Amino acid sequence: MKPGNRLRPSPLAAVFPDPKLLSFETVTTLLSSMSVANTAAPAFALVKCMFKNRYFVPFGLWGNMLIDVSWKSGSLVAFLRVFEECCRIAIDERLSCLKPDLAACNAALECCCYELESVSDAEKVVATMSFLGVRSDENSFGFLSYLFALKGLEKKIDELENLMPEFGFSDKQVLYNSLIGGYVKSGNIVFVSATIMRSLREGNGKDLNFNDETFCQVVKGYIQNGVMKSLATLIIEAQKLESHVLEVDKSIGYGIISACINLGLSDKAHSVLDEMNAQGGSVGLGV
Secondary structure, X not given: OOHHHOOOOOHHHHHOOOHHHOOHHHHHHXXXXXXXXXOHHHHHHHHHHHHHOOOOOOHHHXXXXXXXXXXXXXXXXXXXXXXXXXXXHHHHOOOHHHXXXXXXXXXXXXXXXXXXXXXXXXXXXXXXXXXXXXOOOXXXXXXXXXXXXXXXXXXXXXXXXXXXXXXXXXXXXXXXXXXXXXXXXXXXXXXXXXXXXXHHHHOOOOOOOOOHHHHHHXXXXXXXXXXXXXXXXXXXXXXXXXXXXXXXXXXXXXHHHHHHHHOOOHHHHHHHHHHXXXXXXXXOOOO
């Protein structure tokens, strides 16, 4: 091996051979600077070094900064591994100060569901949350519903929905948007349409649960599966369930046509409207 190719020790290891020499305030300042500079690698190295040397800085002092740099650098998988080690230490050592908060648990869950697409990893995070007493929120349910829809695990989706009232969640907006995202990713257009119609039925045609991002996902999904004209049928069927008091710009049709335009697909929007005319549907969508 040439001298220039020899492995060199980490700069952090050279400057801080023993992290216990650092005060909590210094650790916080270092991680804050790394977060601002978007330098994920040294941030993770510092936290791992702290764990290795049993220097247990309370999670609340560094957790959110590590999450922030993970998102900015696209390093959620690396964060997940640190999260797992942190939870292991918190449980084994009975250190409540290392207990991750809900934001950290959701970041780990998001990684499992959206990046790793791993049901087993996601369920491990949920089990850890339960053991540590971290209560799930609507976003937690949303991440899981996306993953279960992606994997076609309908029984697990039913279990999630049955659990929501127990956690005090009655609004299914996050759930439905996440389900549609998962179904689109898996190419299950039939279930995309079914979820939209179900939402209309449960909301009596008045309380719609979909955001702009979801409508864009729907349009992309139909295009990718070569069934763009089927959007016309979806809009017409939705109009049958939509309340007459529903404002036009709150309708499914308006959301879909607007998504086409926002995606730069005006020609597709015209094709959908033409198909609606051909099927005898109302095209007064106000777009």
